[in-house]
Amino acid sequence: MASQVKPDLLSSAPAHGARHVAIIMDGNGRWAKKRFLPRIAGHRAGVEAVRRVSRAARELKLECLTLYAFSSENWKRPASEVADLMGLLRHFIQSDIDELHANGVRLRIIGNYRVLEPSLVEMIDGAMARTAGNTGPVIAIALNYGAQDEMVRAARRLAQRAVAGEIAAEDIGVEAIDEALDTADLPPLDLLIRTSGEHRLSNFMLWQAAYAELYFTDMLWPDFDAHALGQALDAFRMRDRRFGGL
Ligand code: IPE
Ligand code: IPE
Numbered sequence: 281m282a283s284q285v286k287p288d289l290l291s292s293a294p295a296h297g298a299r300h301v302a303i304i305m306d307g308n309g310r311w312a313k314k315r316f317l318p319r320i321a322g323h324r325a326g327v328e329a330v331r332r333v334s335r336a337a338r339e340l341k342l343e344c345l346t347l348y349a350f351s352s353e354n355w356k357r358p359a360s361e362v363a364d365l366m367g368l369l370r371h372f373i374q375s376d377i378d379e380l381h382a383n384g385v386r387l388r389i390i391g392n393y394r395v396l397e398p399s400l401v402e403m404i405d406g407a408m409a410r411t412a413g414n415t416g417p418v419i420a421i422a423l424n425y426g427a428q429d430e431m432v433r434a435a436r437r438l439a440q441r442a443v444a445g446e447i448a449a450e451d452i453g454v455e456a457i458d459e460a461l462d463t464a465d466l467p468p469l470d471l472l473i474r475t476s477g478e479h480r481l482s483n484f485m486l487w488q489a490a491y492a493e494l495y496f497t498d499m500l501w502p503d504f505d506a507h508a509l510g511q512a513l514d515a516f517r518m519r520d521r522r523f524g525g526l
């Protein structure tokens with residue numbers, strides 16, 4: 281009953297009720313094409329959207345915002361576009377880490393980012409270490425991320441522990457798998473948004489999305505903003521999440 285809820289809990293919990301929102305940021309290329317611009321112009325505009333939406337996530341009191349920035353399949357793109365994307369990522373961390381840190385954000389990476397260029401890995405590790413003690417929202421960037429690859433790495437880790445005699449096969453349940461995934465210490469995924477009108481998950485958070493609400497919008501990622509995130513959260517608030525129950 282509401283009267284039994286502590287007043288401070290009532291005032292601090294956001295009305296939308298979502299803790300963890302993840303976004304498949306799609307449509308940068310089409311945004312650029314519509315303007316007769318090169319694809320990199322769309323990716324640059326996409327970085328601006330990342331800045332806007334990260335600020336909005338803080339204001340909306342999300343605990344975690346996960347952004348799909350580069351998939352394990354995006355290596356199939358021309359080398360020049362891959363290099364552009366890595367360059368933008370490097371520039372984003374360099375230019376924005378101070379603001380993120382000042383706002384108490386914890387930067388996290390999911391995905392097999394350690395195979396990226398050593399100087400980039402070093403920069404990412406430095407940024408994560410610097411913000412690790414912050415208490416504000418988590419911004420998790422999915423880099424060289426593929427859900428199947430994440431699950432393969434988790435399965436191998438568990439198998440190695442079993443072979444070493446640290447765990448028995450029977451110890452491997454939902455919880456053990458949760459803990460072996462890249463998202464181990466992130467809150468459960470509530471809402472998964474994809475922009476650009478595509479209706480697929482493209483190998484993103486397949487395990488974590490088991491009971492997430494899905495939200496698709498035709499808006500291209502560079503046009504996405506605080507208002508659009510608010511609309512997605514309004515839609516989320518209206519959903520009846522039953523988790524298999526009644
Ligand atoms: C999303 O935009 C950014 C990444 C996948 C890195 P796209 O580059 O996929 O844009 P479209 O889908 O070609 O419009
Ligand atoms: C998904 O977008 C990956 C990211 C947003 C990083 P893609 O544009 O790569 O997905 P597909 O190829 O349309 O499935």
Ligand code: MG
Pocket residue numbers: 306307308
């Ligand atoms: Mg795309």
